[in-house]
Amino acid sequence: MAAGRLAVARRITLARAWLDALRGTSHVVMSSADLRALLHLLTDRLAEALAAEPFSPAPGYEIGRLLADAGFTEPESLARTVGLLGAGTPDPTDRPEPEARARLAELLGELAAGHTAALRDRILTAQEALIRAALIARNRAESLLHATETRFRTVFAGSAVGIGISDLTGSILDANQALLDMLRHPLEELRQHSIADFVHPDDAAEVSAAYAALVRGERDHFQTDKPLYRGDGTVLWTHVTMSLIPEEPAGTGCVVTMFEDVTDRHLLETRLRYLATHDPLTQLPNRALLHENLNQVFADARPGDRLGICFVDLDGFKVVNDCFGHAVGDRLLVEVAGRLDKSVSTMGHLVARMGGDEFVILVADSTGPDQVIEVAERVLDALLLPMWIDDHELTVSASIGIVERRVAGTDPADMLRAADATLYRAKSDGKGRWALFDPLRNAYEMARYTLSAMMPSALAGGEFFVDYQPVVRLTDGVLAGVDARPRWRHPRQGLLGPDRFVSLAEETGQTATFSRWLLLTACEQAARWQQSYPGMSLFVSVGLSASQSEDPRLVEDVLRILDSTGLDPRRLQLELNRSAARANVEEPSAAVRALSARGVRFAMADFSLSHANLALMRSLPVHTLKIAEAFVQGLCPLEPDPSDLQIVTAIVSLAHGLGLTATADGVETATQAARLVDIGCDAGQGSFLGRPGPPEQVGRLLAMAAPGDSQPSVLPPALA
């Protein structure tokens, strides 16, 4: 049995030696314990095989396989194994050497064979598995590619956006249906063209340059909006995006161009711009477009360039609207716009509707005022023919303000202001005409405007004062009353008479303030006289403007002033002047009657037997007629003007016939006075009878009156 134990001990030693030999020869992942177990097993098998009767080398094959299967696949592992075992495997049976060695050799041969066989099987299995895996992977990739391509194809074919694929030179390779529809070309025909063939020649250079830059890699992609020209000649607006798709090998690739139809958007933008710059009613350019053009003219102007502007304003348009309604008014404007357009636009000038019934014509690069005047004349001519609107035959005229000057030295706002001012002049000159900007007139008007602007503060500041002119009873030269005459001591312009500011006040709407001041001042003064000289029955005469006489608060104002001043109403005379006479008779007559009932007297100034005067007399209860200066003038020379004489006589008898008094204005000479006395005129005023002067002057006259006289005498004793 010792032999048995020895054999075991020898086997353990061998197994350990084998393990040591194998260590590191192959990369094996078995744990040391497992490795030791394996090698013990193999060693035992080897020993058994060596000792077996009958002997067979077959087990060696199995040992070799097991070794390979354990992972000892490196050649080194086999080499070490064979080397170690071949050096002398202990034979438990102590057989004779040659036989033992022969058996070992055969076993090792089988071991090597088994190892190799196992290795071959492992390699083949591994390779087969790997190749299969590679094939599977490849198939999957191809499917994926196919799916991707299918996806791409679907997108390409079905896209509503036009897609074109071209090579690096621009030749079209492929186009999707959307693009074919857009361009209205079949694909084959398209393939013979390049992308640049479908843009406008003007755009072709830009597109080609961008394409080239794209191909060179200088930019990623290129976007633009371009019109595309179809096979049938029509145009399509497109938003174009080009991208480069590089491919391998380097230097190959293609360009993908996408065309998005933005015609609708383009049309919409165009339409919006049109709407923003044109008047919806007349379709003429609107004020915005005019300003744009005007500014452009100034921006583009070269030295020496000139331009002209006509401000055209329809006369009496308000009447049309009021009488026939706004629908008719609108159609009238459309008709007018049409005529303006026809007559002026053909000359290449811009006609714009500024608003309401106002139009502006811009004559750029004008050659002189004559050219622009001709334009204005054409406009006036065009409006001569009546217009038929809704069975109404309407005629309108226009007033036109023309400004024509060099571009240098002015600006758009200045031009428009000047044109406006000139238009105003055309209107006030009588309408239905053109007026050319006159720098002097303009300066004059500017001055008047400045003056009127200063009136309010002047009134408040006491620059205004009242002079009083005696009104004398011609029969006995007694002072009957005074005529209140306002004056303005202007700080710069000196003393200004009513002719300088009364109508100005009327025009600029400041009459109310002014008139109230005048009335108040005159009444206050008269009241003072009344108080100081109670025996005197002196009246004060104050002129009434048209707007005052129409003011419904006139009665209220006058009564308030009479109350506050304490003036006896019978001492106030209100004079209705020419403009009041022209006004609507309703309001004034009611006011006049009301005040008259309180005792206020009324005179009609500047009386001239005109239709208006006479008509007014029928409705207004006046007390006095003041004969116009013009006629009194005619009484002055040695041989009086016969007609003037007649007229004055007529007025006096008319007055007396109606129970009124007659007063003559402008009595400057003794002759006039004498003749007036002869005619029977009751009273007069004028430089012969007394110049307007401060209240103190009147006061002196009153003071000089002999006690007991009701009124002082003013005439030189010679005439009395």
Added chain:
Amino acid sequence: MERPDWVPRGIDVDQPSIARVYDCYLGGFHNFAADRALVAEIRKVLPAAPLFARANRTFLTSAVRYCVQAGITQFVDLGSGIPTVGNVHEVARKADPRARVVYVDSDPVAVAHSEAILGEDEQATVIHADLREPKRIQEDPAVHRLIDFDRPVALLMVAVLHFIPDSDDPAGIIGEFAAPLVPGSYLIISHGTDDGPVSAQFTNATNMYRQGVAAVTMRPRDEVAALFGDFELVPPGLTWVAQWRPASEAEDVAVPETLFGAYAGVGRKR
């Protein structure tokens, strides 16, 4: 220019692939002529080249065994390559039959191969994904079938992070993978490095690999350590790959302990 997505790597069998070259280093047969030719060329310059792969493989086995001992039964192997002898699910299941493994690789041949090997295995699966897309992997139903993220997981990134350049933000990727993991999860990393007494041959061999197989980004120790992020390194910490628990059973004597070229470590999520 970037290779378009629908032409996957590795399919061209005339080009060496990462997985097949690694298999070749380990003495396997799952490789083609191109792979073997490259390995031969590299071995001319650096005869010991296979040792780096072998040391790495040994570390993998040790690390997996360590995690199983720590109670981990769920493993995700990112960049698993060809699952040949000593793969993660065999090693793990030997220690704990309940172990479940998800292999992830971007090489379609390796994935197809893994599928064939795993066959009907219900406790292991492979998915084809790029680890640079953590979301895709995390949302893959195949992953959720095997992995319960409410319990600890061992995440393996063995010999794979040096294929991720800085521009792809490897730390960020790790962070994304780590976020859904519960405390007690593990992160296993081995990473190539130029640190240590590298020879000119080592550098040449590395460059040959770069040119022939794939770009490699070697990282120094501190950068590799930083990749562990919130994972606390277990002893022996971050070491040369051959030195990580050399006393374990799976020792490969051919590999010297002093072998540099790669760091290895296992981190535990706090």
